[in-house]
Amino acid sequence: MEGPFRTCFLCGKRGVSYARVENHSYLKCPGCGLVFVDSIEPSEALYGSYDGGWFKSLRRKLFMPFRSFEGVRHFNPSMERAARIFDVVASRAPAGLVGTFLDIGCNKGFLLAAAIRKGWDVFGIELVPELTIPFKKRFPRYAGQVYSAGFREASDLLKTGSFDAISAIDVIEHFEDPRKDVERIFQLLKPGGFLLVQTPDTQNPMALEKRENWGALKPREHLHLFSRHNLERFAKELGFKETAVIDAFDTEDGNFAAILKK
Numbered sequence: 001m002e003g004p005f006r007t008c009f010l011c012g013k014r015g016v017s018y019a020r021v022e023n024h025s026y027l028k029c030p031g032c033g034l035v036f037v038d039s040i041e042p043s044e045a046l047y048g049s050y051d052g053g054w055f056k057s058l059r060r061k062l063f064m065p066f067r068s069f070e071g072v073r074h075f076n077p078s079m080e081r082a083a084r085i086f087d088v089v090a091s092r093a094p095a096g097l098v099g100t101f102l103d104i105g106c107n108k109g110f111l112l113a114a115a116i117r118k119g120w121d122v123f124g125i126e127l128v129p130e131l132t133i134p135f136k137k138r139f140p141r142y143a144g145q146v147y148s149a150g151f152r153e154a155s156d157l158l159k160t161g162s163f164d165a166i167s168a169i170d171v172i173e174h175f176e177d178p179r180k181d182v183e184r185i186f187q188l189l190k191p192g193g194f195l196l197v198q199t200p201d202t203q204n205p206m207a208l209e210k211r212e213n214w215g216a217l218k219p220r221e222h223l224h225l226f227s228r229h230n231l232e233r234f235a236k237e238l239g240f241k242e243t244a245v246i247d248a249f250d251t252e253d254g255n256f257a258a259i260l261k262k
């Protein structure tokens, strides 16, 4: 059973056992501390876990087309959170810039709406198509700029070097091949542009004390878990000039957030 373990994509060292969750093994890199699943399931199986199961999926397919953007559940708190996140984006951009923004994993489009309010041009990528229907109806001008696909497929449709800011909130832990995907994000950014990420922090007290019971360990969804240190190292390798760790927007799973500047 204990076969040769996967190696860390950052430093090439073989992972050692870290935790066993839902019949999957998480490994930890003895070099950089990256936590990662020992085996990645086929994409279709992974997609099933984003869909939320057949009942939620069916309910969404039936009702989302009739919902208004403002009528989606938790609209007010979601827009407040989105406005807080976009304020961070705007505050890091050159003063007065009305730029081009991409949100990867844009869900129902709240962050895109917050950017539109500030006059920015917006693009979004969301794997689950029904989620963005109310947004597209509310903002028809941007409907053609919101793609229902995985990041890799959608990013092929986007123009290299065209974004002032890209956000990936709770996203990079889902990437099957973080090197390839974050490298593509780097290419999509303009020189001087930046990536805002939020992701679980393997150095937070919950991760260190609870291990198996740490909420961020979801082996079908969270494939690679970083710390501020190995993310900074990763960013440097890809060519980002600066990494600044900032307060997380959501703290339940012991996240950290960071700005990676090109």
Ligand SMILES: [Zn+2]
Pocket: 008, 009, 010, 011, 012, 013, 029, 030, 031, 032, 033, 034
């Ligand atoms: Zn490593």
